[in-house]
Amino acid sequence: MFVILVNVGSHFDPARSIFVAPRKGVYSFSFHVVKVYNRQTIQVSLVLNGWPVISAFAGDQDVTREAATNAGLVMMERGDKAYLKLERGNLMGGWKYSTFSGFLVFPL
Amino acid sequence: MFVILVNVGSHFDPARSIFVAPRKGVYSFSFHVVKVYNRQTIQVSLVLNGWPVISAFAGDQDVTREAATNAGLVMMERGDKAYLKLERGNLMGGWKYSTFSGFLVFPL
Amino acid sequence: MFVILVNVGSHFDPARSIFVAPRKGVYSFSFHVVKVYNRQTIQVSLVLNGWPVISAFAGDQDVTREAATNAGLVMMERGDKAYLKLERGNLMGGWKYSTFSGFLVFPL
Numbered sequence: 075m076f077v078i079l080v081n082v083g084s085h086f087d088p089a090r091s092i093f094v095a096p097r098k099g100v101y102s103f104s105f106h107v108v109k110v111y112n113r114q115t116i117q118v119s120l121v122l123n124g125w126p127v128i129s130a131f132a133g134d135q136d137v138t139r140e141a142a143t144n145a146g147l148v149m150m151e152r153g154d155k156a157y158l159k160l161e162r163g164n165l166m167g168g169w170k171y172s173t174f175s176g177f178l179v180f181p182l
Numbered sequence: 183m184f185v186i187l188v189n190v191g192s193h194f195d196p197a198r199s200i201f202v203a204p205r206k207g208v209y210s211f212s213f214h215v216v217k218v219y220n221r222q223t224i225q226v227s228l229v230l231n232g233w234p235v236i237s238a239f240a241g242d243q244d245v246t247r248e249a250a251t252n253a254g255l256v257m258m259e260r261g262d263k264a265y266l267k268l269e270r271g272n273l274m275g276g277w278k279y280s281t282f283s284g285f286l287v288f289p290l
Numbered sequence: 291m292f293v294i295l296v297n298v299g300s301h302f303d304p305a306r307s308i309f310v311a312p313r314k315g316v317y318s319f320s321f322h323v324v325k326v327y328n329r330q331t332i333q334v335s336l337v338l339n340g341w342p343v344i345s346a347f348a349g350d351q352d353v354t355r356e357a358a359t360n361a362g363l364v365m366m367e368r369g370d371k372a373y374l375k376l377e378r379g380n381l382m383g384g385w386k387y388s389t390f391s392g393f394l395v396f397p398l
Contacts, residue, residue, distance in 0.1 A: 082316055082365075082398070100190055102285065104212070104320070104361045106346070115246060129279050130214070131247040138331060139347040143251060143359060145212045147283045149190075171345050175363045177318065177395045179285045182190070208298055210393065212320070223354060237387050238322070239355040251359060253320045255391045257298075287393045290298070 091174075092157045095150035099181040104145035105130070105158055108171040111138045116163030118142045122156050129161070139171065147179065199282075200265045203258035207289040212253035213238070213266055216279040219246045224271030226250045230264050237269070247279065255287065307390075308373045311366035315397040320361035321346070321374055324387040327354045332379030334358045338372050345377070355387065363395065 086093045095101065107118045107130070115133035119126035130142035150156065158174055165172070194201045203209065215226045215238070223241035227234035238250035258264065266282055273280070302309045311317065323334045323346070331349035335342035346358035366372065374390055381388070 082396075100285070102283070106360045108347070128281055130249065131216070131279070133245040133247065134242060134350060135244065136351065137349045139349065141346065141359065143249065144214045144279075144281055145253070145283065145361070146281045147285060171347070171360075173344055173360055173362045175318070175361065177316070177363060180190075208393070210391070236389055238357065239324070239387070241353045241355065242350060243352065251357065252322045252387075252389055253361070253391065254389045255393060288298075 090157075092155050093176055095152055095154045095156070097152050097178070097181055099150065100147055100179045101150050101156070101176050102145070102147050102179050103156060103174075103176040105174045106141045106143040106172060107132075107158065107160070107165065108139050108141045109163065110166045112164075112166055114163040116142055116165065117161040119159050119161050120144070120146070120156065121159045122148055122150070123154055126159065126161070149182070198265075200263050201284055203260055203262045203264070205260050205286070205289055207258065208255055208287045209258050209264070209284050210253070210255050210287050211264060211282075211284040213282045214249045214251040214280060215240075215266065215268070215273065216247050216249045217271065218274045220274055222271040224250050224273065225269040227267050227269050228252070228254070228256075228264065229267045230256055230258070231262055234267065234269070257290070306373075308371050309392055311368055311370045311372070313368050313394070313397055315366065316363055316395045317366050317372070317392050318361070318363050318395050319372060319390075319392040321390045322357045322359040322388060323348075323374065323376070323381065324355050324357045325379065326382045328382055330379040332358055332381065333377040335375050335377050336360070336362070336364075336372065337375045338364055338366070339370055342375065342377070365398070
């Protein structure tokens with residue numbers, strides 16, 4: 075149901091859609107989660123070890139496709155987990171255009 | 183009123199919300215500034231030493247939350263200042279979900 | 291018609307608006323393509339060697355300016371080409387606020 079463009083080091087677990095930090099450092103994450111036309115609002119959060127740190131919304135009722143998008147830097151210890159959580163609403167096929175990417179900016 | 187997730191090197195001055203470049207190089211900046219429901223349009227610019235270099239808009243009148251978002255690379259000399267400026271409109275609480283992040287891509 | 295903020299190494303060809311990878315590696319790309327008020331939907335894709343890999347949409351009919359935005363990591367061989375393609379709609383002046391940026395995250 076999705077395509078992994080880049081997964082160098084295999085630190086993204088595709089079965090669970092979780093990124094596990096290979097080492098301590100600052101990581102950059104970016105996400106664009108697309109919903110198709112429906113009358114719901116979606117809320118998507120970047121979750122770090124179970125805690126939402128960055129959220130985004132899409133709630134327009136009159137457009138075909140709309141993205142809840144945000145980005146940021148987070149500090150991670152080795153083994154820390156980052157993933158996206160759909161806190162509200164559903165995507166109804168929008169996964170096709172959704173992206174989630176991250177990389178190590180520098181180690182600490 | 184806001185949370186700093188990462189500030190390695192302390193080059194972001196939280197009192198003034200200004201990033202001061204610690205050295206010459208190419209920096210990547212990304213911002214997502216959220217407004218809550220209101221009938222205004224907001225315009226947000228990334229300002230480099232007083233000059234707006236990248237702008238973004240959010241102007242939908244029918245949604246609860248919407249982000250003015252953009253990103254880009256800029257070349258900075260040591261001591262150059264980068265910050266966000268709300269050129270038009272107001273956020274009315276949207277600061278809670280707004281993000282601003284930057285990092286050194288490579289030194290020059 | 292546009293401003294190049296950063297083009298270190300001159301791997302972006304401004305005449306053709308194409309980025310040519312100087313070496314094999316993982317590259318990060320980000321785009322925000324702005325349309326001004328009109329009744330069209332735009333679709334913008336990041337194209338890698340002729341294949342669209344990431345798409346974005348903007349289709350609101352009631353706002354003055356709206357961005358089709360997305361970002362992601364792609365693996366490129368030396369000489370691979372990346373560029374933006376407007377698959378549907380037109381921008382009508384939105385180019386003024388549109389951005390396209392990319393950089394090498396790490397070599398392979």
